[in-house]
Amino acid sequence: MSRTILITGASSGLGEGMAREFAARGDQLALCARRTDRLETLRDELQQKYPAARISIRALDVDNHDQVFEVFRAFQEEFGTLERIIVNAGIGKGQALGTGNFDANRQTAETNFVSALAQMEAAMEIFRKQNHGHLVTVSSVSAVRGMPSSITTYAATKVGLAALSEGLRVELAKAKSPIRVTTLYPGYIRTAINESVKNAPFRVDAETGCKAMVKAIESGKNECFVPRWPWTPIGFLLRRLPVPVLAKMF
Template identity: 30%
Template sequence: MKNAIITGATRGMGRAIAIAFAKEGLNLAICARNADELEGFKQELLQINPDIKVSVKVANVSVKSDVLAFAAQAEQELGAISVIVNNAGIYVPTSILDDEDNTFDKLISTNLMPAYEFYRYFGKKLIAAQQGHIFTICSSASVNPVVAAGTYSVTKFALLGLNKVMRLELQQYGVKVTAVIPGSTLTSSWDGVEVDSDKLIMPDDIASSIINAYRLSPGANVEEIIIKPVFGQL
């Protein structure tokens, strides 16, 4: 049985992805900042598939030591990790000139640093195993910057760049790397905003696209998955 680690797994896209991998029969390591929420989701995953193991850790993924402790616990409790989902991220809807003083550090630490540290931690182990799959949840802002979210766009550009470097460094060893580039998706980023859910991507759409890419034959890798709302971006 293979083992997957997912950041930001209790809500939105991360939650949907965790459920999809549980149904696929993978053991899971998940983290969040809220212990009760984390434990409740663990029990839900075990109800979905009683045959899997679920490792949970309270962690703030914007703190490097928490990221590394989460990675180490996942290995200790589950064994070798073969699927990595870099999902955690935050959205700040301000132009760069209107950012608070700590916005850049906050967004770099949350949107980019965990994926970079996971790669440093797991990369050579995946090479030694000659298999594995890294999924990085980027954003349409990774390709087309959003003026109203300037620093967010910068960090997502960097995240897509990291994903491309990872793919090039790992492809000769049979390790797959996929960038998931969603447009407007119904997550907590829209809390407090009136939106028509029929005009947004659903988290389950992201999860199903990841599972389909994961199921491909060993010689096939989906480099990028771009999903946009049928009516255009909101």
């Protein structure tokens, strides 16, 4: 049965890759991002490949929080219902603290946490009214511990996003709500945001990574490391290694 899936940051990277995977499964797509030209190209490509696909696109800058609510509500009105919303949009501009790059760290913190909060608020507003839905948040393996240097702020935002998601899961479980929340912890998946990173162990290509993400989402589990191997055991170890050992690794 076809579902309607909203994906933010869908013009490139993981968002684009997940859109391709869900389109292949026959789902309807509500895609949004800042770069509408890329969204248009993606929509046209997918509709040519899957003629029966229903794909709608809208411009969205997630740092414009009022626009987040407007776009989510517009998609819900257009499709009638939204079965799944994937909070994917984010940036990775952070730098080591105290090196004169506060603006980059502030922007990373605002986009990856505050703007993610806005997306979660807008999604839950819709899901509470529907009394059903599946919220997916894209965190990172870096969220399992504090990370050094250029990813310190980035990792901290992903910790915050994961905590928001877990808190929401606890609330919904207590209320016995049918609304579900899944948190993904991707490892190194090759996209524009990390292709220049030299130390990227076990990095996989975007197609492999996005297939793993969609498989994890469809599993319905609360939390998933993706790809499952080797990041599930790596995540387990990272949470337990002493700081001196971590310092030698990064």
